[in-house]
Amino acid sequence: MSLSKPGMSRRVASGLLIGVPAATLLSRRTIAQEVIKIGAIFPLTGANSVFGNQNFQGVDIAVDLVNERGGVKGRKVALFKGDGHNPQGAISETNRLMSREGVRIFVGSSTSAAGMVGSQEAERNGAFYWEGMAVANGYSERGFKHAFRVGLNASGLGQPAPLYAAEVVAPLLKIDPKNLKVAVIAEDSAFGTDVSKAAIEQAEKLGIRIGLKELYSARTTDLSPLVLKLRSLAPDVIIATQFINDAILLQRQMKEMGFAPKAFIGTSAGHSTISFAEAIGKDVNGIFSSSFPLEANPASLTAATRADLEEFTKRYKAKYNVTPAVQESLGFVVGLSLLRDIVANASDVTAPALREAAVKADVPVGSYINGWGMKLDEKGQNQRAFGSVVQWQDQRMIPVYPQASKLKEPIMVPLPAWNAR
Amino acid sequence: MDIYLQLALSGLFIGGIYALISVGLTLVFGVLRVVNFAHGEYLTIAMFMTYFLFHTAGLDPFLASVIVVPLMFLLGLVTERLLIRPTLDAPHVVQVFVTFALSVFLQNVLLALFTSDFRSVRTAYATAAFQIGPLYVSWLRLAAFLAAIALAVGIALFLKYSYMGSAIRATAQDRRSARLVGINVDRVYAITFALGCALVGAAGVLLSPLFPVNPYTGADMILVAFVIVVLGGMGSIGGAVLAGLMIGVVESFSSYFLGGEMKQFVYFICFMLILAIRPVGFFGRKGAEVMDVT
């Protein structure tokens, strides 16, 4: 899907040709105006590198765009890659970027494993950490002064699924939410555990009973025992926190065993990826995925943001040859929020000045391409980030919740037979 | 009762594939005394080959095996010649470094070529299943299981009854004596290593329609293969098959009764228990000096 490299290499080649004189010009000018260095800690290799690269590339486009619009207060921004494929990697890369490259501002991290330690290293050394993807609730519970999170925490990611089940799915199924039979399944890393816990807590608040709660390893090669368990419970709704390969495996094995719930709501990260849809084809239709918002309803965006969205999509396609999806646009939001709304408003680029700007920031909802705004609470957590629900319709992701980002009505509730999707 | 049968069946099916992956690994260890840490990457490579044959030439995975398995055999020959043979006389750590480095290298090459996206072979029959009484049987998993067992049995027969097979066994039992009866031991090494790759290649082909592949797929799956090889007795093909099936079934039952997050823990406990009772594994022999085909 993202294999068509010829177009890209042509771009790279022409970029090199014009890049040479541009670089020399830049370097002469930077004697007066130093570049702003941003360290990017993402899992660029290893099991989580799909998300890592998508996030990073989103940030990269944001940096390109800001630079092209004249930089931040006239200063160019340079992005430095750090491979946080595991906690040790995140630690050493954060330190390397600080000591070797003189980076004092970081963005990250795709995984909580990397984000937790990367921010810790930064904090210890008085640097600034801008988290966008790692969802571990603990991130904002450590009393760090210079670690902020513009993205969702696990609660934010886990809550929309039960809300949606109660508000939308249950009425469509003509079942009182209190009588809804729900199974919660999740892969057993911190991601799956935290998000599914948030989903369960939210469900309990709504009076929904959880009939089955089950964890499994994402590396598993056989989920049929889980399918058997689900089948014997016969839940109305399954809420699942899964990565990509296990998400695919579960759908295939449910089909093999002729079992389906009345509704399936994934809570990321696998369910809103193109790979998921490619792997199971038409069987993807009808599946809901609650996640970071895919695309906002244009009506909910400001005019400037609509322009950003268009610009981002165009640039992303040109540079990386694929249409950006959830993770890519999230990267863009993280990069843009940091540069446009924090760094540009800070008196200088030291961590205390950035903190001051962050605490003051008051960006209305609809200012970022995914519909978010920004208001950071005293713990550093963005209060204007929200999750959304999409549904696969005709093998495309269509936003259906919340109202602000809804594009179409949900379909296929209850889920039709496997061969009728 | 139905549940037990269904669990046993699922466990056996996946266990058959574990067995096939492990047979190649144990064969190479038994004969060359080299633990091939890059075995998982060969699985990945075979899955990628199958994927591309499917997507570019529209070749069904089972048909693709006719191309993929020989290519994997060739790849094995080349690897043996360039990387393994020069280190055969070196201390074990050197071989460990070489195959480990190869594993990391291949992962990164695959990453550079194909990114870490998951790619799936989606066949029309991917999720086709039939029912016998209360049991659901996936055609694909059944076929993969049968093919895996047939290949394991085939390789055992080959070792037992062919000239090359007896040369391979002889080399495993005593390399020096093998030279003295006129066996070209270097050739045996090359062919054995290539066979190991071809076997894991076959496993890759069989897995393709079941699992998506990315550059780390093999690395994720190979862990269980190492457990199986040790459990079955290093170098024992029969042991690998038995241990593979056993681990499959244990995983299946433990994820149902104890929960999916417990299954690795459970088979690890089994592993420790069995090794405590029988340190050389099911069919292993002291010092792991031999390869046996029983």
Add this chain to the structure above:
Amino acid sequence: MLNVRDLSVRYGDVLALEKLSFSVDAGQIIGLVGSNGAGKSTTLAAISGLVKGRTGHVDLAGQDLTSLAAHDIVAQGIVHVPEGRRLFPFMTVQENLELGAYGRAARVRREEQLDYVFTLLPKLAERRQQLAVTLSGGEQQMVAIGRGLMSCPKLLMLDEPTLGLAPMLVEEIFRLVRAIRDNGVPVLIVEQQVVHVLECADYAYVLESGHCVMQGNGRDLLQDDGLRRAYLGL
């Protein structure tokens, strides 16, 4: 028929064999004796192509073997039965013997040769299906020699075939060696049993620290005072 000229072997810094020259003729038993570490096994291993750092010249009936690999040397007709038997432990007696005829040329005559070995060593016939590892030391040695004969060698090299065997079995082994020679296969034999080997050898060489220090007809050497003092403690 076997000609060895200036054969030297070096293991790292140790010169195990220095410019050794000797020959074996058709119909002969040639003895190679010497104290521990004298280089006897090294000599056989150098001829059979097992050691890497060898220099000098080896030819069999005019055929140069110096640069051949071990398996090619077997194909040329020299078989080395190593010290300590080294059977394939988890194969049966029959499988061990059959592997002795692994080479392409030998394969054709395998059944014939198997019959020959079983008539020469009738005790093995009863134990065909027994795993080699379960055999007694004497039986193992018989299988080792039998395995060597399976490829119809032009020259058989035995390294300490009587090591650890009871006196009666030692006699039996030497009878076997003579029978092999009488059936037309010359034997180069390395032995600690100096008296036995010198009595039966047509010609013998005495090695010391990688050099040949004495040579001659077996019985003549047995009369030599120096040798008697050094090896027989007389």
